[in-house]
Amino acid sequence: MPSSDELKRRIETAIPNSIVNVEDLTGGGDHFRAEVVSDRFAGLSRIQQHKLVYDVFGAEVGGPIHALSIKTSIPSGGAT
Template sequence: MPSVDEIRGRIEAALPGARVTVEDLTGGGDHFRCEIVSDRFRGLSRVERHKLVYAIFGDEIGGPIHALSLKTLAPEEAK
């Protein structure tokens, strides 16, 4: 099972400069909530943003990572 630090690290590696917050929702390492603020999200729909993040984890979604709740924002959308 991936750790919070592993999830954060993979997102930061794929989206350099992103601000990433990750929370393990159950303590079991399989349900995570992520808030990501990245320039890469500018001009993308919510669905496109989520696809971009899900692609980082590939087949792990639905496997070791059972649930990944996302809040994806461009910098100007972050409050």
């Protein structure tokens, strides 16, 4: 069963320089919310930003990870 920490680590590994916060919404290890801040999202549409995060987990989303709610943003201080 995936944990919030595992999801956080995997997103941070896959999207370099990202700041990630993952919350287990139900405590059951299958409904998560991820907030991801990264300058990697600059110039991408919301769909493309969210797909980058979904792509970290591939077919696990919809499987062991029943639901992954995503909020993406770009650092307000600009690219660093």
